[in-house]
Amino acid sequence: MVPRYSVLLAAAAAVPLVLTAACGTGAVARSGSPSAGASPSGPASGPAPAHMAISETGSTLLYPLMGLWAAAYHQQHPQVSVTLGATGSGVGIADASAGKINIGASDAYLSSGVAVQNPTLINVPLAISAQQVNYHVPGLRAGVHLRLNAAVLAQMFQGKITTWNAPAIAALNPGVGLPSTKVVPLHRSDGSGDTFMFTSYLSAHDAGWNSGIGYGTTVAWPAVRGSSAWKGNGGMVAGCEATAGCVAYIGISYLSKALAGGLGEAELANTAGAYLLPTAASIRAEAQPFVSATPTNETISMIDGPAAGGYPIINYEYAVVSTRQPSAAKARAIKAFLNWAITAGNSLQYLSGVGFQPLPGPVAALSGAQIAKIS
DSSP states (O other): OOSSSOOOOOOOOOOOOOOOEEOOOOOOOSSSSSSOOOOOOSSOOOSSSOOOOEEEOOOOTTTTHHHHHHHHHHHOTTTTTEEEEEEEEEHHHHHHHHSEEEEEESSSSOHHHHHOTTTTTEEEEEEEEEEEEEEEETOOOTTTEEEHHHHHHHHHTSSSSSSTHHHHHHHHHHOOOOOOOOOEEEEEOOOHHHHHHHHHHHHOOOOOHHHHTTOOSOOOOOOOOTEESHHHHHHHHHHHHSTEEEEEOOOOOOOHHHHHOEEEEEEEETTTEEEEOOOOHHHHHHHHHHHHEEEEEEEEOOOOOSSTOOSSSSEEEEEEEEEEOOOOHHHHHHHHHHHHHHTGGGGHHHHHGGTOOOOOOOHHHHHHHHTOOOO
């Protein structure tokens, strides 16, 4: 069984899905109050004075926040343009590795294999995200948040728990009238950091899942009758809305869409046995023990940490970028934008709308030190 408080290795995979939007970015930390505190070491000089284009693609979980950042930054620095792509973390990592884009966005850090093959790549935390489990269970009374844990979810995704009124689910939810609706697990079809986060949680609590399926940006999903695969977090929301009995893992930046679509949100069990929703307080509590544990290369999993009041599925959102850029001007623009993102961009003005939390000061400083290596 995977240790609950440890570094996990992500497996990068790429299944292309192109969904782009043109926005702008680029900027250094401004004297204001970045929400997480310390400004990073080695700040870049300002953004390039002439027009400069930056390309980004990857995580659909990070995509809504990237859109907010890009628009705000472009307003300040209209000479810097950024093209964004919501293609999944697997594509973000792969395209950054191949030099196809400047910034790969990922909910999973670089696997050891990718890091060895691409020694100039770094993964830089930009903010802290979370992932919820949503469901479409007809007949539940309003305001109910079903309680689920990793062991029960692992059985649901393996087809071992087949109805929503199964004894294992009922035992977690005494007094809740559960229907006999069939359980229909949904999963991502693209290489996804969301898949890495969810399967890491299952692996930490279910030995059979860990040994037989494991965790990564892609896994060999068990064949379950009715189960289906969807591209991106938006696809998971739409698929769950359309599928009575569905259970799905969805990034927190899509929570408002999931709730607007009538989906329920589960309270998940953490390592201490508490059942929690991904609130600002529970995400911050989960992150706190990892602040001092984060290494200088910032490669760490925060899934299923030791905090008694912590929500169990959180992680850093990473920018995957090469330290060697084709020109000094390009390096300057990328450094300026990333430094802005981890300082001014970490304001709750941007983060609260997507459910993210800012980087703690010491982690922002580590990110700044990594950004300073880009040249």
